Amino acid sequence: MSQPTVAVLRPDDSRIIEAVEYLQSLGVSPIPDPMLAIMPTGQIPQHADYCIFTSETGVDLVAKAGWQQRDTTVCAVGDQTATALRDRGYSVDVVPSTFTSTGLVDELSADVKGQTVELARSAHGSGVLVEGLKAAGAVVSETHLYRLERPQTAGQSVSLAVDGELDGILFTSPKTVSHFVEIAIERDAVTTLQRGLEKTIVGAIGAPTERAVNKHGMAVNVMPDTVDFTQLAEVTVRRIRVTQQ
Structure with missing residues (x-):
């Protein structure tokens, strides 16, 4: 066969x-x-109370750009993203038990009121994170690290x-x-x-x-x-x- x-x-x-x-x-x-095909934008995340990463690609790009965690609470959607962050020397504070945007909103909603939250991801992410975190009272900004082209x-x-x-x-x-x-x-x-x-x-x-x-x-x-x-x-x-x- x-x-x-x-x-x-x-x-x-x-x-x-x-x-x-x-x-x-x-x-x-x-x-x-x-x-x-990954097309980097050259942008890096702004300093915030929380920074959320959703992919290994995004982690690679910010690490190469020399992004500093400082006192930021780092969140990762998924074990692979979390592993990529740790492999590059960042500490990971929050990984939702459900590896989805909704799971992360559920995990953070009680803690982010009045806090600044930076989303570091592709230019094609859904609105679930932004809407959910704003509804929880967070001040949300987004950095598009890369675009995905065919x-x-x-x-x-x-x-x-x-x-x-x-x-x-x-x-x-x-x-x-x-x-x-x-x-x-x-x-x-x-x-x-x-x-x-x-x-x-x-x-x-x-x-x-x-x-x-x-x-x-x-x-x-x-x-x-x-x-x-x-x-x-x-x-x-x-x-x-x-x-x-």
Whole structure:
């Protein structure tokens, strides 16, 4: 039996390389098709009582820019973001038990009244954090550390999906989903894409990514318990092997 083909859409940096290597270790044939390119803005967070980080990418950028924590209470959405902060010498004071923006608002709402809160994230974050923290009485500002653009090379996974030639596909953020579907729209191939994915095991990280997939008329077959790429890959490949038995 030939190796299953699994498309991976991680950003066009070390993450796509690591993802390919990990998928190969699971005995599948990876189709690397980065749907995101990181475009730094050059901005760094202003000093505040609280500073919230939502991604490893944002942590990398502020560390390289020499951001100083001083007496700021640092918050991280997700264990991976928290680990990235600690690896770069920052102390992490708050990690919500639920790795979502809503979970962080719940964690902070009793403490931030009258406090300044800086959001250090991409230019594409939802309004949940801003609205929730303002409702809790915080003075909120936001620094856009980077934008996410679609690489000009993206699209191989769409072609294979349209032809029904993917055994699995891994969506790691709502933005990867929107770029994937944008390509299908440009090719006037949305209906054939939806049909082609019917026999593909679709894996998604987190509820926002799942909602983005569902919004475009596609179904998510597997979603890991954590926002961890290795677990996403493992559960998706496991499901593929079960369906091929």
